Amino acid sequence: MYQPRFQYTHTIVKSLMAIEKYKITVEMLPLPKDIEKELRNEAKLKMTHYSTRIEGNPLDLEEVSQAIIKHRDRQGLKAEQEVRNYWNALSFLSASKRLKIQISENFIKRLHSIIEVRGSGRRNEESEYRGPMRPGVLFAVYDSITGEPEYIPPEANDVPQLMKDFVTWINSDYARELPTPVRAGIAAYQLLTIHPFYDGNGRTARALATYILSIDGYDLKGFNSMEEYYVSDLQGYYTKLQMGLPVLYYNGRNNPSDLAPWLEYFVLTMERAFRKVARIAESKYKQQIDPRVKRLEPRELIVIKLLLGKSGDITPKEIAEEFKVVPRTVTEWAKEWMEKGIIEPASGTERIRAYKLGRQFSDLTLSDLGYADTDQQ
Missing domain, CATH: 1.10.10.10 (Winged helix-like DNA-binding domain superfamily/Winged helix DNA-binding domain)
Structure with missing residues (x-):
């Protein structure tokens, strides 16, 4: 089974304590139903916009909003379809939470299939993992400027077992005993590391982390959106994911000695997002009351x-x-x-x-x- 290694640092512990404080604040502040709906829709829109923006989607926030309102399923510009896909994926996660759906390989494949819908025709219920590349072609994550490989993921033949081990870990007693933000951060990192699909791995990893936080009550009533903080510091986001490790998966990324650098970044970003939500909730609350x-x-x-x-x-x-x-x-x-x-x-x-x-x-x-x-x- 997958066994992530990390050490709790002062930064991680401090952020976890702050997250709990802001979480309690939002939970205890009653808001009118229309205000809650407004905040949830705004957060969902931001998650859609910023998570796709990380992967290069050119639409601004208003254009994303219009693309979703149009709701022309699998029509229009590719960029519009991409944001509608992610919006639909978040709706799928909300429905899955209500139904108490457990995370499984099939669940992740289904999530990815919604995120990666392309063109017209019948939808695939579940995505397939990537297969071997043709001779002479390297599957890698390339630097958009230099064109050099930034990361060479595991070989396709290893992906099924890696995903099986990964999902087993997510549902293990050990993982469930971890603080939920830590578990979500590890899950996002490991899915990106395995890179099980040809495309859409980043969006799927962030959506999976969102689901883990949500089912454990860390979505702040649906008001939370971390992705905008990643966009404001994209270089930091990528640097923390890389953690200075070798480009090739088998040269150390298969079992990093300490995930603390990434987890520090993840929970600190989560703390910043939670602080903002708590302040907004407090402000909205004070505007409404005696x-x-x-x-x-x-x-x-x-x-x-x-x-x-x-x-x-x-x-x-x-x-x-x-x-x-x-x-x-x-x-x-x-x-x-x-x-x-x-x-x-x-x-x-x-x-x-x-x-x-x-x-x-x-x-x-x-x-x-x-x-x-x-x-x-």
């Missing part, structure tokens, strides 16, 4: 939501269960919440067994917090 609510921290919003949902008192144990902490932690948090007037004792003063909503917040409703009325159930 001035009193703007001053509240994410945890405080959740507590008020719980109290409004119960239409009465709430115990420290119930709060602890919501945040997955021990009741003693809630007791400490409650001291600050009472000072702010968010909650008041509902029973007793020395040994508080329940809390109720503070008077200055007692007239709030779920809609004031940004939740739909149906969220109260």
Whole structure:
């Protein structure tokens, strides 16, 4: 089985902690449904534009938007078809997430077939791995300026076993125990390294990483797009993927001693993207809400939501269960919440067994917090 090697560095750990912080922020901020839809569509459009731009697609963001709106399947310019393909691939990933589809070789082949639809005619349900090149022709990734090979992938005959080992690793207990951003970063790197298809490997690798992040709850409600950061630093993106390793796969790329340089870049890029999404979500949230609510921290919003949902008192144990902490932690948090007037004792003063909503917040409703009325159930 494929066994990636890497060491956790200070940079990786720091970025992972920041990612968790921003993830929680976005999850705890309720937004109106129309705002969420707007942010999801915007992120999907950016992912489509920038992931295809990395591979040389000339369309700008507005042209990509128009190409998708036209939705002329497999018609028009090649560049338009390419962005529609990627848009459709992201829709396929969303549907797969709802159906809880596990990653397999067939899944990756299906994903690639959507990304690489060309011309008219019947679609292939699944792509095939690349085969041997004709004598005298080298399959390689070439420098667009010098024309020299930047990377010579493994031979076609080795691809099926490499992909089998790769997918086995993705679904292994070892891989699932890794932080999701690390697992996604390794998956993107390894698929690009194997280069199982003639074309579309970069887009497929980025889409696969997106799916891994999404199914584990790291898509920030669908608001996240990392690809724009790769485009802003394409040389850095390619340099980190290369990691100074030899051009030939069999000379060291088949088993790098440490993937940390790439993983540092991947999670740092993810941190930057998550920070931006968190700030946008906070801004959108503050534009929609009661001035009193703007001053509240994410945890405080959740507590008020719980109290409004119960239409009465709430115990420290119930709060602890919501945040997955021990009741003693809630007791400490409650001291600050009472000072702010968010909650008041509902029973007793020395040994508080329940809390109720503070008077200055007692007239709030779920809609004031940004939740739909149906969220109260």
